[in-house]
Every structure is written in structure tokens, then in C-alpha cells.
Amino acid sequence: MLRNLGVARWLQTSWKLSRAHGVANMAVLHRLSDLRSVGTVGSEQVNLAEGLLADSETRVVYAQSPGEVAHTGELLGLTDTEAELVSQLRRGVALWKVGRRSFLVEHRVASGEQWLTDTDQAMAESNRPGPVGPARASSAGLPGMEGAAAS
Numbered sequence: 001m002l003r004n005l006g007v008a009r010w011l012q013t014s015w016k017l018s019r020a021h022g023v024a025n026m027a028v029l030h031r032l033s034d035l036r037s038v039g040t041v042g043s044e045q046v047n048l049a050e051g052l053l054a055d056s057e058t059r060v061v062y063a064q065s066p067g068e069v070a071h072t073g074e075l076l077g078l079t080d081t082e083a084e085l086v087s088q089l090r091r092g093v094a095l096w097k098v099g100r101r102s103f104l105v106e107h108r109v110a111s112g113e114q115w116l117t118d119t120d121q122a123m124a125e126s127n128r129p130g131p132v133g134p135a136r137a138s139s140a141g142l143p144g145m146e147g148a149a150a151s
Contacts, residue, residue: 002038008048015055027052031064032072050075059097060105063089 002008011025018025029035035053039045053059053075064072064086073083078095082102086095089104096103109117 002035002045002049005045005048008038008045011052012048012055015052025056027056031068032075033068035075057099061086061095061097062093063087063091 002011014023015025017023032053035049036046038049059076061072061076066087069083069087072078072086076097078086078097079102082095082097085104089095092108093104093106096105
């Protein structure tokens with residue numbers, strides 16, 4: 001999405017004006033290195049993508065692979081201790097950076113919310129032979145929708 005320069009510029013404006021409009025913006029990435037994949041090194045797209053991160057006051061960082069730690073630390077301004085921690089976090093624990101303050105937070109998911117965050121099942125299903133996409137997706141966990149196809 002950020003490869004499109006118009007979209008990247010619009011998001012930057014949206015991020016900058018969010019407080020004035022009472023809007024909270026959220027971006028979700030698997031790896032911060034994904035920001036560099038939106039264009040060539042030094043391109044406007046990469047600068048805008050990394051700028052969105054710089055303009056974000058609250059950052060939630062789950063476990064990162066050792067190969068991602070240096071780049072993550074650089075972009076987020078992590079201390080050496082924080083950088084070491086993000087490569088060792090267990091499932092459900094995140095480093096929260098709120099302004100200059102840092103917190104280790106254990107996220108708890110209620111049983112009725114588990115289907116919202118369980119990406120392991122979707123990954124396992126995508127590796128099985130057979131239909132992929134909405135035909136395979138189910139609404140498990142939704143009351144009255146057991147076995148119904150998602151649309």
C-alpha cells in the first residue's frame with residue numbers, strides 16, 4: 001500500500017492531523033524491515049513509511065527474530081537492553097514504547113476473543129490442499145455461526 005506514493009503522502013498527512021481531528025491511526029507490521037520494501041533505499045516512499053513510524057507515539061513490539069533486532073532498535077531508538085529483550089520475548093508479551101517510557105506488557109486474550117488473534121490456524125489451513133480463501137474460512141467462535149462460511 002505504501003508503494004503508491006499518493007497513498008503514502010495521504011497517510012503522512014492523516015498521521016500529522018490525527019490529533020486535530022480526534023483520530024487514532026494504527027499500523028500493523030510483522031517486521032519493521034517491511035517499511036524498506038516499499039521502495040528503493042532513500043526513496044520518498046521509504047522515507048514516508050519510516051516517517052509514519054517516527055510520528056507514532058505508542059509502539060507495541062512483539063518478539064523479533066535476531067536478524068531484525070538491529071534494524072528494529074535503530075528505527076525505534078531502543079536501548080541495548082530493550083533490543084536484547086525483543087529477541088527473547090515469549091508469545092503474548094510485548095515491549096510497549098510510549099513516548100520515552102518503556103513497559104513489558106503481557107497481553108491476555110479472553111477465550112471468546114481467541115479466534116480474532118489465532119493466525120496459526122489460518123496458516124495451517126492455507127498449507128492444506130483444497131480450496132483457499134473464503135470457501136475455507138469459517139466463523140468458528142461466532143455464536144450461531146459455527147461452520148458458516150465467511151464472506
